[in-house]
Amino acid sequence: MDLFEAIEKRFSYRKEMDQTEIPLEDLKKIVQAGLDAPSGVNAQTTGFIIIRNPNVVKAIREMPKANGSMATAAAYIACHVARKPVETYMDMSFDIEDCAAAVENMFLATTAMGYGTVWIDGWLRKDNRATKIAELTGLEDDRVIRIILPIGKMLQEQEKRVKKPFEERVSVV
Numbered sequence: 001m002d003l004f005e006a007i008e009k010r011f012s013y014r015k016e017m018d019q020t021e022i023p024l025e026d027l028k029k030i031v032q033a034g035l036d037a038p039s040g041v042n043a044q045t046t047g048f049i050i051i052r053n054p055n056v057v058k059a060i061r062e063m064p065k066a067n068g069s070m071a072t073a074a075a076y077i078a079c080h081v082a083r084k085p086v087e088t089y090m091d092m093s094f095d096i097e098d099c100a101a102a103v104e105n106m107f108l109a110t111t112a113m114g115y116g117t118v119w120i121d122g123w124l125r126k127d128n129r130a131t132k133i134a135e136l137t138g139l140e141d142d143r144v145i146r147i148i149l150p151i152g153k154m155l156q157e158q159e160k161r162v163k164k165p166f167e168e169r170v171s172v173v
């Protein structure tokens with residue numbers, strides 16, 4: 001799929017997913033897109049967990065208030081950063097931006113490969129869910145999961161969200 005087609009087709013899929021196991025090679029290809037993303041001062045502060053162990057996947061699917069794609073994903077990809085933000089350049093930390101750049105690359109790769117996903121951030125930060133998933137995956141204590149992507153083939157139709165008109169958000173000077 002052409003890059004601009006993937007950008008245009010990308011959307012947050014929140015409905016039921018096919019739970020058939022996803023080939024590890026596909027998941028690695030998606031994560032490679034995240035690794036290829038830019039990062040502040042090329043510090044590459046992000047780390048990734050491919051979650052496909054059936055017991056761990058089941059435990060995440062069954063977490064309270066997981067629904068739709070979070071409750072039915074075939075696999076998950078978590079993006080983690082240091083608990084204490086890394087001062088990459090002078091007193092500045094780019095951890096969150098690094099994470100966001102990587103996640104968008106992975107989102108586009110996921111779309112191009114015919115899988116659905118949704119950028120899960122707010123849900124993770126509530127009720128210690130990020131910590132629980134970190135425990136399930138054996139993540140080191142000095143790292144925190146900032147974003148998780150449920151991955152799977154989409155089983156249902158879902159309308160794309162409407163974006164505001166170009167003119168409303170863009171100025172040309």
Ligand SMILES: Cc1cc2nc3c(=O)[nH]c(=O)nc-3n(C[C@H](O)[C@H](O)[C@H](O)COP(=O)(O)O)c2cc1C
Nearest residue numbers: 010011012013014118119120121122123124160161
């Ligand atoms: C920083 C950020 C945090 C987000 N957190 C969540 C979330 O916790 N749960 C969720 O369902 N969607 C989450 N989303 C997805 C947005 O709701 C979604 O991108 C937005 O509604 C636009 O829809 P689209 O992705 O289909 O274009 C998040 C997106 C971003 C960029």
